[in-house]
Structures are given as structure tokens and as C-alpha cells.
Amino acid sequence: MKNPSLQTALIPADSGVLALGFSGTLGNIDAYISAVNRLPMLTHDEEISLAQKLRENNDLAAAQKLVLSHLRLVVSIARGYLGYGLPHADLIQEGNIGLMKAVKRFDPDQGVRLVSYAMHWIKAEMHEYILKNWRLVKVATTKAQRKLFFNLRSHKIGLDAMTPAQVDDLAKTLNVKREEVIEMETRLTGRDIALEAPMDDDDDKFAPIAYLSSDMQEPTKVLEAQQYDRLQSEGLESALGKLDDRSRRIVESRWLANDDGSGATLHELAKEFGVSAERIRQIEAVALKKMKTSLVAYA
Secondary structure, three states, X not given: OOOHHHHHHOOOOOHHHHOOOOOOOOOOHHHHHHHHHOOOOOOHHHHHHHHHHHHHHOOHHHHHHHHHOOHHHHHHHHHOOHHHOOOHHHHHHHHHHHHHHHHHHOOHHHOOOHHHHHXXXXXXXXXXXXXXXXXXXXXXXXXXXXXXXXXXXXXXXXXOOOOHHHHHHHHHHHOOOHHHHHHHHHHHHOOOOOOOOOOOOOOOOOOHHHHHOOHHHOHHHHHHHHHHHHHHHXXXXXXXXXXXXXXXXXXXXXXXXXXXOOOOOHHHHHHHHOOOHHHHHHHXXXXXXXXXXXXXXXX
């Protein structure tokens, strides 16, 4: 239990005055459950009387009686959530917090028994605790996801994945999208994986950090990418603008016509301009040299 003293804090210093017969330090969860199951239950008239005292006079002794008489309800509800693998004592403690919130807000004039009213508050606290602690990564955040989290396990048949028909039936029953059912089932059947390998693991190449990390976000890589983009746009256009029409035509036809580098041949351009292929090569070499000088400012 996270804080055993919280349970005993509910016990009045003089339990004889309240006729509860619940005293002493309960350090064992089984002893605690046995003790709360022996606490007397209140009649409807007693419950209304105590609730009125609490509301009208802020009578803390009345509040204690209301809380203590319903601790067995918390134990009973907590037992239904043991399948999530969380400590029973912690579930009970969270449920007790919900019970105390319910007692504080209970209105005896509504004609509803405290046991019915408190169930919502007890379950709400337990649900919040389970969602926060069941996994390192929170598996349910939206209202639909929370609803699925606490209903999916009970609707599944065996350990196999749900069939399309079962997915459709559950989505219709809970009034959620079938895609949300599939996503939640995937989350529940998965497990937490450490991002980095343990320190004593020599073979850490299979840890997620090895294949999820990207060096493209490193400052040097970002600057290189920015420079390359600038070179491709401003720099290249500026360098081409300093060439004469024939030189620009030759460079564009040879190197910029296709992305795969399969541009025009020297002989094709020689035929177009009525000169030899060697002359085209010379013009190209001079143009590229001139462009290289222009691109230095962008490198």
C-alpha cells in the first residue's frame, strides 16, 4: 500500500464513541479487509441523519461514520480491477479517496442511498489510477478510448485477436468507431519497450533508439540541408543567369533536362549548333567553370 497511514487516518481517536469497533494499526491488507468487513452498516435513517449533520454542521464525526460504513464497498469494487496487475491495496486507497469525495458531495434530500451515489466516485478514482499506472505510456486519453479500455477485455473471447464481426459488434455496443476498437486492441496487446538498451547489454543495435533516431535533426545536418536548398534554387539560377544563351542551353540540355542525368549528348548539341562535338565540350567546360565560381558564395 502506498501509504498505510491513510487508512488508519480514517479511524477516530475514540472509536468507542462511534461504536465502530475499528481501532489499531492495520499494516496488512488482509487484516484491513477483514476489519472493514466487520464494520456495522448504517440503516437508511441513520445515513440520512449523518448526512444532514455533515451538511448543516460540518460534523466530521458524522462524515467518518459514513465513510467507515462504506469501506467494504470500496474493497468489493477494487476486487473487480485486480486483473490489471496493480496492487490491491493501492486500488483500495484510490477508491477510498473517491468515497470521501462522494460523502462530501452527498445530498440526503435526493432520495438516493449513499452506496449508489458513491459507486461512481469510487470507480472514477480507480479508473484514473489504472490509466496512469497500467503502462509507462498512457494508453487511453479520449472518452472513447477510456470506455474501450475498461470494456474491451471483457468482450474478447480467448487470447486471439478480435474478428471483424466482433469488432463491429463492440463498436456498435459502445457507440464508437470500429477503427478505435482496432487501435485500442493493438495498444492493449502490445507492451512497453525501453527506448534505449540496458547498460549491461553489449548488443544494443536492436534497441528502438538505434533505428528510430534520425541525424537529420542535428544542427549541422539542418544547416547542410538549408544550404543545399539555397544552392539548388537561388545559387543555380544566379549562376545560369551569368552565362550566354548558347552556354546556358548546353548546360541545361546536358545536366538539367532530366533528373536521372540522361541529358543531350555532345553530338546532338553539335548538330543543333552546327559545330563539332569537341567545341561543344569546350563551351561546356568553360560554362561549368564559370558557374562553379558563382556558386562559391552559396556553398
